[in-house]
Amino acid sequence: MADLHTFVLKGASVLDASGRRSADVLVRDGFVAAVGEGLDAPRVLDAAGCIITPGLVDLNAGLGEPGAEEAETVHSAARAAALGGYTTIVGRADTDPVVDSAASVRELRALAEGAACRVLPSASITVGARGERLTPMAELAALGVRLFADDGVGIHDARLLRRAFEYAAGLGVVICQFAQEPSLAAGGHLHEGPWSARLGIGGIPAEAEEVVVMRDLALARLTGAQLHFRTLSTAASLAMVHSARRRGLPVTAEVAMANLLLVDEDCAGFDPATKFRPPLRSAEDRRALVGRLAAGELDAVVSAHTPHSVQDKEVPFDEAAPGASMLQWTLALGLSELTLGEGGPQANAVGLAELIGALSWKPASILHGTVPAGTALTYGVIESGAAADLAVIDPTATWILDPAAGASRSRTTPFAGRSLRGRVRHTIVGGEPMVLDGVAQR
Template structure:
């Protein structure tokens, strides 16, 4: 957006620290940061009184469903939800139909992304068709800017294939991200294996299904020297594995999703498939371990795993309903309320931590200083609101937090200086 805009009265929180400051944006770039900047004539003023002004949030893990599943979500609706949640960049998962496993589909997504309410960066598949056997053309996708590759929705089961993928990727300067799930141990499962799945008569996947593949991949990182990112880790054992891998010097990063630090397997007792998600909701000890991992730096990012599904799909019997829940519009509030961490650390997990993993640190998540792109969000930390599924911007309604009162909400979001969200309302 061409023009001048002043974010006035807020407290800036970014990787350089926290201070009371106004921010003047000119032509999409931060032009001045200071305690009392007066608005130039004709400049638009956004009130940030009592609010935090932070770099825009970055989601490493959203299913925006395009191409192929537009009844659930589109880049337009999903990016609007993201902007309302404070995000200025989202990594879109490649398990679309067709999957993002070649340059032409990457181009399709990038074309749709051009008009989205936030930056959308497609992740590419590691293997052709996400089938786990032959490598996808990662170089041609990397040439279009793809930085993260994953077969998310499934893990790459074959250790030999995964080794080759890591070796190949390390030559391209891209990162592979794994959905850790051993297919044999997880076969037929719809819940976490434990007391609840046993009583409810629904097959569960043990925590070890995740931990087994994670442990294998850590061994492959050691073997190949490649860097790797781990998606939506959900168990205490996984957190411990990453903690010791990092202590051992492996170049690995990991994320956790808000539902894995706010909900447990007990939620499924009502057989409401809105609580069906993969990895499944775990036990309380896992929730505590994920929180601890986010607090001590073992886990580098909070990622939403935003996974919209149409209502009719979610109304199928529990064992036939697709896994996944919405996340983009609730992640920040949940992180602020549930993690009991200083706001600077919460924002590191939501903004500059994931920005670095996605290779977006030059555009997103960086310090709000002169000359930087004005990708920012203004957060009212005391705003109280109730999650109403029908009022969410997503095309789908499958939030597990319906009716829940949350504290902390995004007031404004700036995408390269353009106010895409003002006073909690999407502007496009």
């Protein structure tokens, strides 16, 4: 009997942070053993015509568990993620209860055992995400927590945020800010603009996000802390982050896939599936976001997967919960809607390397930090010695997005019925095939 822990991916091209080339990939005991032409092993996983990339890394995945197991569990989320090419997802701390203590981090780690991909916990910045006292960040960092965020709420008190930055800076962890000024966003459910005016729905102005970005960049400068912005949605927000980084600030930002694909006008039918947080912005904002992605200037594209039960969306738009089930579809949606397909030219088309980079090695570097010089560890390069976290993508496969056929327990999505091009064929997590020929193995 062949050794199950040794196999070769044959017939594909490899696309990673170092570029693209035709090569087979030999995996042995959890690591990449060799990359090159004509490799062989008793066990062969066919990857003809496919692209092998470093496994996707999601910094922003709502897990549902604990608290909303009807909508999602850690295992169902991980299965959806693996089917979507993710090998690592970072769970948001906005569960019920909030992940804010060593006990809750350990609970999540226990829940994640045996899941179809790596599920890492993040934790809240303040206890209960109530914006009052800091969580025991050092204790949580020692348990492996790297991202801290009061998700969906954000830290409003500038002095508290300053303290969080200062305390976190010494621990080497990342403070993630959800940028939305609550007094400007109050009563809003839609991007403030012509469509919110026409539809008679309270708006959330772009400036509700931008004033927080402005302030927090100043506080990051004051403290020297590493700041990561959650799901930015406006052209001006990204321009500010970009110029701050050019000035040397250690600041990064993520963008949700939904904001790259949809705009406020898509809410015109009052379908609660189109309600997101941050809201779907103007067509100009979307174009600017896609332009940044195409230019390789986005640090991370995230799923912002948000599981909901059906009833959370069977209510009026303003009462509906924001967010959609995204983990399984994010990559395929990006490939279909943003990259240049067979179908001919497309305005603002994103290169494959830019899209995969923003879904894989760029978020990985935010999650893991800069690799210390002289170590063998590398993120985002498929070479001998690298951890075998790989996604094998068939770029030509066409299929229809059917939420009911997804692995997530949550099926709310505005993308149901879309024609997709590009599909994950195999997902290898730590050298183990978790998805084989499009079928989850767990």
